[in-house]
Amino acid sequence: MRPRLALGVQGGWHSAERSGADSYPLLVSDPAEGGGAEEEMKMSTVERGNVVAEELQQVLTPDGELSGEPPFGIDETRRLYRAMVAARLYDRKGASLQKQGRLATYAPFEGQEAAQIGSAAALRSDDWMVATYRDAAGMAHHGYPRTLLLLGRMGDERGGSPPEGVNVLPPSITVGAHMLHAVGLAWAERLQGRDRIAITYFGDGATSEGDFHEAMNFAGVFQAPVVFLCENNQYAISLRRDRQTASSTIAGKADGYGIPGVLVDGNDLFAVYSVTAGAMQRARSGGGPTLIEALTYRLGPHSTSDDPRRYRSDEEEAEWRERDPLERIRRYLAGADAWTEEWQRAIEAEESAAIEAAVKEAEALPPQKPEDIFESMFAAMTPQLKEQQRMFLEGSA
Secondary structure (H helix, E strand, O other), X not given: OOOOOOOXXXXXXXXXXXXXXXXXXXXXXXXXXXXXXXXEOOOOOXXXXXXXXXOOEEOEOOOOXXXXXXXOOHHHHHHHHHHHHHHHHHHHHHHHHHHOOOOOOOOOOOOOHHHHHHHHOOOOOOOEEEOEOOOHHHHHHOOOOHHHHHHHHOOOHHHHOOXXXXXXXXXXXXXXXXXXXXXXXXXHHHHOOOOOOEEEEEEHHHHHOHHHHHHHHHHHHHOOOEEEEEEEOOEEXXXXXXXXXXXXXXXXXXXXXXXXXXXXXXXXXXXHHHHHHHHHHHHHOOOOOEEEEEEOOOOOOOOOOOOHHHOOOHHHHHHHHOOOHHHHHHHHHHHOOOOOHHHHHHHHHHHHHHHHHHHHHHHHOOOOOHHHHHHOOOOOOOHHHHHHHHHHHHHXX
């Protein structure tokens, strides 16, 4: 029998049902009305073998009150809160740059900072991260330079070349395909006798892709040390979650692959960290993969070309803004006399300056020459590429 996931090994958590914390609405369209109705998320525990799937794990309520034991102290909380502040500043800067025509495209992640920072903070520095175009917060926290993230958004291929020692793959644009790469990396580590693991991020929409099934099935069969973290932000572009799956939760899908599935409050930094740390310890010790569903919300548009008002109400967005992951931690720190307006202004100024420096560095790079494309395929150019480059240069003369 496979070992059960020891949830919250770095700290405690309680279910929302036991703690009396806010319940989270599962967005479900009413067929009779054509959408718009909401059904409260079920909080009962569903156990299927070794799988605990549908009990929402929460440590910190939206009011900043503890309903469980935090996984770390005030100093680390302040450090991660600062990282979340920096992520939001970067996100808003990215959207602004795209509107100015300085980025080709941008996918905002405001509201999902706790899901990304909380999980990335649980990683070991040499673990692998395989993420998407909406995961800049987690990628930057694990060492991917902001300058390169910006270059990628400018359409510059140099943005996809992380420095040596940064085990983060370039952000995946193809929805779902990158999960297979994460499984391959994790399996390779296991075959080589190392205890490094991989985490892969994806949205609720990606679980409707065939790649999700292939990655989960392979990981389950071969017990690959990989953590699947689904940031369920309620919408696949404009498609509500209930329109793409009849499953009561995404975490429950783990049952079909014989692996644990966990539903966590994705706006709760403490709960995300605890659940992810437990899944990582399980993977590192040979216990295999875990599927984590981080229940969160995309407060902004799908991309800078999207208008979310066409498919969701202002009231729905306002309800989720009350669960803002940054405000939740700020309230907790303020209650512990560990937050002041002066400190907030100071960290915002410092992080904004660092972001501006990254923008300046990215925009200062000279543009690549067309012939450089031939030199970027392999460490050394093949005879065929050399010939193609020669023909290109002659044709351009």
